[in-house]
Amino acid sequence: IDGQSGQGSSTGQTEQTRTPTQQREVERKYDIPEGSAKPDLSKLGGGLSAGEPNTEKLVAEYVDSPDLVILGARCVLRRRTGGDDEGWHLKRPRSGDERIELHAPVGSPRRVPPELRAEFAEILGDRPVLPLVELTTMRTTTEVWGAADTEGAERPLVALICEDDVHAKVVRLGHQRELAWREYEVELVGDAPLRVFDEVESALFAAGLVASAHKSKMVRSLEGVEATPPATAGGPVGAAVVAAFARRFGEFQASEALARSDEPDA
Numbered sequence: 549i550d551g552q553s554g555q556g557s558s559t560g561q562t563e564q565t566r567t568p569t570q571q572r573e574v575e576r577k578y579d580i581p582e583g584s585a586k587p588d589l590s591k592l593g594g595g596l597s598a599g600e601p602n603t604e605k606l607v608a609e610y611v612d613s614p615d616l617v618i619l620g621a622r623c624v625l626r627r628r629t630g631g632d633d634e635g636w637h638l639k640r641p642r643s644g645d646e647r648i649e650l651h652a653p654v655g656s657p658r659r660v661p662p663e664l665r666a667e668f669a670e671i672l673g674d675r676p677v678l679p680l681v682e683l684t685t686m687r688t689t690t691e692v693w694g695a696a697d698t699e700g701a702e703r704p705l706v707a708l709i710c711e712d713d714v715h716a717k718v719v720r721l722g723h724q725r726e727l728a729w730r731e732y733e734v735e736l737v738g739d740a741p742l743r744v745f746d747e748v749e750s751a752l753f754a755a756g757l758v759a760s761a762h763k764s765k766m767v768r769s770l771e772g773v774e775a776t777p778p779a780t781a782g783g784p785v786g787a788a789v790v791a792a793f794a795r796r797f798g799e800f801q802a803s804e805a806l807a808r809s810d811e812p813d814a
Contacts, residue, residue: 568638568650568663575735576645576745577760584756587732589709591754594747595695596706606630606685610766611660613675614776614794618668624764625664625677629654631687638664639764645745662805669802676798679719681769686713692748694740706740707748709733716769721790723773731765732757 589598608628612618618625624639636652652661660677692707710733718725734748762768779791806814 566652566661566663568636568652568661570648570650573639573647573649573735574645574742575647575733577762578732578734578752578757579760580730580732580757587751587755587757589690589751591751592692592747593750594743596744596747597693597703598709599691599693601688601690601711603686603688604631606683606687608683608685609658609679610681610683610769611658611677612680613672613677613798615675615778616775617671617675618677619766619770620775621668621671623668624766625660626766627654627657636661636664638667641763645742660801662808665801666805672798672802674795674798674802676794677801678794678797681766682717682719683765683769684715685765687711692744694744704740705737706744707737708735709748710735712765714765716765718769718773720770720773721776727769729768731760 592598606628607630608626610624610626612625622641625636627636628634633651635654638650638652640648640650642648650664650667652664655661658679665672665677688711690709690711691705692709693703694706696703712731712733713728714731715728716726718727732752734745734752736742736744779788803814
């Protein structure tokens with residue numbers, strides 16, 4: 549099934565029973581209109597202070613079914629390399645700026661972890677999960693530190709400010725295109741209060757930045773891309789062939805977890 553799975557039944561059982569880790573994520577995104585200045589992070593409010601910036605390269609592949617079932621559930625599924633949290637990430641919305649993020653190991657390229665596919669089993673069925681968008685991001689991250697609670701105590705890390713230079717490649721059949729943009733993200737750390745956003749935004753908005761109209765980079769990349777309609781008897785032969793291969797591939801993906809645990813006929 550992948551390059552490391554032919555090592556006997558114990559390996560398959562280990563991967564089958566793996567449980568994704570979960571964490572809470574609270575973040576906001578900001579667009580950079582033409583003519584905006586670079587934010588002066590030395591002028592954060594509320595006694596916050598910015599650390600030294602650090603730049604790294606992040607490469608991500610976002611996936612979904614041809615009819616965009618995962619995106620329709622307001623979720624995002626991606627595989628990302630680079631940074632300190634590389635792996636598969638499934639983002640589920642909660643209230644306001646909060647999301648729940650499930651993590652699975654980075655594994656093999658283009659192999660969706662069965663434990664994350666299982667999160668959508670009821671709505672996915674045998675649909676294939678295929679690449680949609682490839683993103684390369686040069687991210688410059690600045691740590692934001694809060695005021696110490698007591699004299700001599702360590703200052704807590706309360707937020708991360710990320711300046712992202714993004715290059716997106718849409719690989720959806722019939723919609724291939726490339727686009728680029730820059731944006732900012734601010735993510736709270738731990739149990740930092742929402743008022744930290746206000747103090748950071750005082751510097752971002754002063755430079756001309758505005759709240760983003762897009763909830764994710766994938767959504768921004770896919771503007772204008774519609775769900776693929778099912779092939780019909782009167783449609784092009786090529787579309788029918790692609791749909792047939794996709795359907796079989798979806799059945800293969802849906803059966804992987806059962807095959808790893810040696811279920812009958814899997």
